[in-house]
Structures are given as structure tokens and as C-alpha cells.
Amino acid sequence: MSGLLTGTWWMTQRRLSALARTPAVLVMTLVQPMIWLFLFGELFKRVVELPGFGAPSYLDYLVPGVVVMNAVSLNSFAGMATMDEIERGTMNRFLVTPVRRSAITNAGVVEQALSTAFQSLVIIALGWAAGARYPGGAGGLAVLVAASVLVGVVLAALSNTLALLLRDRNTIIGLNVMLLLPLTFLSSAFMAKGLMPAWIRHVAAFNPVSWALDAGRAAMAGDPDWGSVALHGGWLLALTVLTIALAVSSLRSYQRSQ
Amino acid sequence: MAHAIEADRLVKHYPGDVRALDGLSVTVGRGEILGLLGPNGAGKSTTVKILTTLVRPDAGTASVAGHDVLRRPGRVRRAIGVVAQQSGADPGAGGRANLVLQARLHGMGGADARRRADELLDRFGLRDAAARPVKTYSGGMRRRLDVALGLVHRPQVLFLDEPTTGLDPEARASMWAEIARLAGDDALAILLTTHYLDEADRLAGRLAIVDRGRVVAEGTPDALKGELRGDAVHLEWGEAPDEARVRAALGRLPGVRDVVLDGPRLSARADDGASAVPAVLAALDQAGAPVAAATVARPSLDDVYLRYAGRRFAQADAAPDAAPEPAAIGGAR
Structure with a gap:
């Protein structure tokens, strides 16, 4: 166990120092969510006037949507870094040291989690500057950030699994293109559930993006619904554990397939 | 251990x-x-x-x-x-x-x-x-x-x-x-x-x-290298010579063995390369396959490779999948 912890620590430190060397990347990837936030925020401003929408301002409703959509988008490219490491020979260099295989995967999870949390906080702050208000306070925001991190880890784990099993950059780009829009638009990211067509509402109920949003919004309400937070957060957590296990086993399978 | x-x-x-x-x-x-x-x-x-x-x-x-x-x-x-x-x-x-x-x-x-x-x-x-x-x-x-x-x-x-x-x-x-x-x-x-x-x-x-x-x-x-007795003799033609003629001409020379013909290039062993070469050149001239270039060398690992793998190293390296059978004439194997 201590081997796993120290291994994870060293592998994580390596990835974070790589991130620290190129902080511009982290800021540049924020441009896209900014555009979503302000474009959607302006374009759909008056949706809240629809009877039954149930939010005082669309920006208030939109911020969690953009936070989670950004987590999906950012992390579905995680496999690219893994591809770099495979092609450069770095992956094999680590695989022939005694470091635990799961420490290699964990380091990626921690890095993705931290950069997702950072970006989520920036989006929340910019939303606030634009006039969004968060009645649930710090507790509610913490749940939203945690939920975005879990969704991000799920996507990152899937992206890494594709990288390890298929070793093809186009497939990873394909994952982003194929999943980003359906995952976000077939969820409660931009439209209140009560106003969705019935079929989308049914699909959204099984969408992990919706689980994250339901948990986040339930906690951010003036009167938080902690039961809903626990339920949706629980599903999300279970899916996260499952996808990390998938990524670890695909690392072993990568090793066997060389 | x-x-x-x-x-x-x-x-x-x-x-x-x-x-x-x-x-x-x-x-x-x-x-x-x-x-x-x-x-x-x-x-x-x-x-x-x-x-x-x-x-x-x-x-x-x-x-x-x-x-x-x-x-x-x-x-x-x-x-x-x-x-x-x-x-x-x-x-x-x-x-x-x-x-x-x-x-x-x-x-x-x-x-x-x-x-x-x-x-x-x-x-x-x-x-x-x-x-x-x-x-x-x-x-x-x-x-x-x-x-x-x-x-x-x-x-x-x-x-x-x-x-x-x-x-x-x-x-x-x-x-x-x-x-x-x-x-x-x-x-x-x-x-x-x-x-x-x-x-x-x-x-x-x-x-x-x-x-x-x-x-x-x-x-x-x-x-x-020592297992390969004698010196390596390498010959080269402008284009691949007639195999049967070359074989016949060299077969008559004592002390020349392990002949491997590979396109326009030929490798052989001779106990004393320097003195064998004039006889080899004369014999091939007579047989109507005049040689363009000839070298004599102490055995190299390339020769070792040729002997055991049956092909020139550079050739195997360039086309690892192709496995051409070189023409061995009067060889020891």
C-alpha cells in the first residue's frame, strides 16, 4: 500500500510539474467555456420566462451546465497525453520500474481532477462577475466542483482506455466529437427537465452529466436537497470507480499487447 | 545465481x-x-x-x-x-x-x-x-x-x-x-x-x-571469425553473371570454397586471398565473365553473418521480411 501511495505521489508530482511548465494551456482551454457561458447566457436569456422553468435568471441556471460541459470537453482529450507517453517511450520506461501500474493511472486521475477543479472555480467566478448568484453558498459550490471533477475523471478514464487499447489519436478526437454534444444536450445542462421532450428527459435520467448537474444544482439551491445530492453523487461515484478500474486494466492489457 | x-x-x-x-x-x-x-x-x-x-x-x-x-x-x-x-x-x-x-x-x-x-x-x-x-x-x-x-x-x-x-x-x-x-x-x-x-x-x-x-x-x-578459415574474397560485376559459368570456372580452382553468389556480387573464402585472386580473375576472364571489382579481406562479422544466416547483413537489414535464398555454389554446406 505504501508503495502505491509513494508511487502515485511521484508520478503525480511529475505530471503537475509538467502542467506548471505550461500554465498557458490551462488558461487557453478556458476560452471555449467562456464562449459557451456568454453566448448561451445572452441567447437564451429569456427562457426563464417560460412557465415552469423554475430559475430566477438563466445565468444562474447555466453556470453549472457550463462547468460540467467543460469538464466533459477538457477530459475527453486526456488520452492524448497518454499517447504522447506511449510514443515517446516514457510509458515503457515506467513499466520496467517497480512502480505500481495503478500508480501510473492514479497520477493521471489526480492531475485531471486538479485541473478540472481549477477550471470549474474560474468558470464559477466569472459567472459570478457576470451576475450569476449562488444561494447554496460555498457548500453548494463545493458539491458542484466535486461533481464536475467526477464527470471529468470518468471521461478521462475512458479517453485513456481508448488511447491504451487502440493507440489512435483520431479515435480520441472522435470520442470528444461524438460524446460532447449528446452528453450535454441530452442532459439538464441548458434546459430545465420539466420543459424537455419526454424522450430526452428519459435519456437524461441515465446520463452521468445529468447526475452531476442534479447533484450540483440540488446542493446549490437556497434550500439544498441533500437526498438528491447523495443519490446522484452516489451513482456518479460508482461510475467513476468503475471507469478507473477499466483504465487500470487497459494499462495491463496494453502491456500484454506490445 | x-x-x-x-x-x-x-x-x-x-x-x-x-x-x-x-x-x-x-x-x-x-x-x-x-x-x-x-x-x-x-x-x-x-x-x-x-x-x-x-x-x-x-x-x-x-x-x-x-x-x-x-x-x-x-x-x-x-x-x-x-x-x-x-x-x-x-x-x-x-x-x-x-x-x-x-x-x-x-x-x-x-x-x-x-x-x-x-x-x-x-x-x-x-x-x-x-x-x-x-x-x-x-x-x-x-x-x-x-x-x-x-x-x-x-x-x-x-x-x-x-x-x-x-x-x-x-x-x-x-x-x-x-x-x-x-x-x-x-x-x-x-x-x-x-x-x-x-x-x-x-x-x-x-x-x-x-x-x-x-x-x-x-x-x-x-x-x-576464426571458424571461417581463410580470407574473404569479394567480387563484383556490372550485372549479374551467368551462374553456371562462374560455378564451373571457380570449381576448377583449388583452395577456393564457400562460394555464395548474390546477384552481381560474389563472396568466397580462400586460404591465402592475395595469391588466390589473380587465378580467380584469370579463370573468370577466360570463362567470359570478367570481374569489375575484387577485394580481399580478413574475415569480418559480416562474413560470419553471411555464413550462418545465409544472406548478407545489409540486405537482411534492408528487407527483413524478404528471405531470398542466395545461390550457393560448391559451398561447404
């Missing part, structure tokens, strides 16, 4: 019916440098990947530093240093950071790791570049860092997979000097793979010649 490396009848198939290893066996003693020599695609890298726990063989057994690679991969990893064909160093990080991380992954403490990193930076002439990102290093510096990375934890067995491929002659010479220094360490066993004949000749105490997934000959470079 009898041997540092023992591989017994390793077999490895890849999808698409590629038989990378076909019963390869090899042993390396402690303090020995074994050169695994063969063209691209002969199975050298697959052998290294199996012995370094990256790949599982389909059949056969192997142990490294006394540990079974399949049953005890963790122990094998602690005992080995690997310099793979691809660098594997983190290009954004500095040389020292790469070394310290590698040391920590091998379980060394902080002070110990830093001391060892500095020691290796000095030894490999990288002290001045220690903090610079590795992507700014020259090819030779990068390769020296790779070797340093492989040595960080003072391994018992070191794998050098094509350590000088892609290096310019100067960097190659300095890498050779470095490897020769490593050879002085009695506790370290080295398995060196290369497709450079001169590199194998110069560095390896013992050689295993690999062709199509098997070891076809084994011994010290001198012993392997």
Missing part, C-alpha cells in the same frame, strides 16, 4: 502470423557483455521486451538476476536497468529532474536520489545541462541521459537496446567509450542489441547472432 540472464526457447507470435521469436535461447553471465546481433526484425527487441517484463512470451522460460520474468516480474524490475530504443526521458523536464524521479520510482530516498543524480550527471558530462529541458539536448546527450536513467538504481543487469542508432559518429564513439567503461564493472551483466557489426565486434565479449527469431551462431567475435 548461475547466470544473469537465462532465456530458454522463447517463442512469440504477433497478430498476422508474424513469428517474432522462434525458440530463441540465450544466456549471459555476470560481468559479461553479450551482443545480440541481427538485422531489423530479427527478434532482438522482442527478446529485450520479454526479459524486461514488458511482454509475455507465448512459450519458453526466462529468468533475469535469478528471478523468473513471468512469476516474479516485480523482482526482475528491481534488478534491471533498461535503455530502450526510444528515449523515454521526459522532454519538458531537466536531466536532473528525470534522474531524481527515476531514482524515487526505484524507492530511493530524497537525499540519496539527488546525490546519485549528480554523480551520474558528472559521469556522463551532463552537469552543465542538468537543469535544461531534455528537449534542448543533442542526440548524444539524450542518449547518455538514457543510459544514466538505466543505471540510477545500480542494477545487476543492464539492457542496451540499440544504444547508438541514430547518433552521429562522434556521439557514437563517446557512447562506445562509455559502454566499454561499464564493461569494467564486474558485477554488471549487459545485454546489448545492435545491428551494427562494428559495434558488436568492438563491445561485446560474446556474440549471439540472431536471424528470424533464433540464435544461429554464438561465441566470441574472434572465435566466430
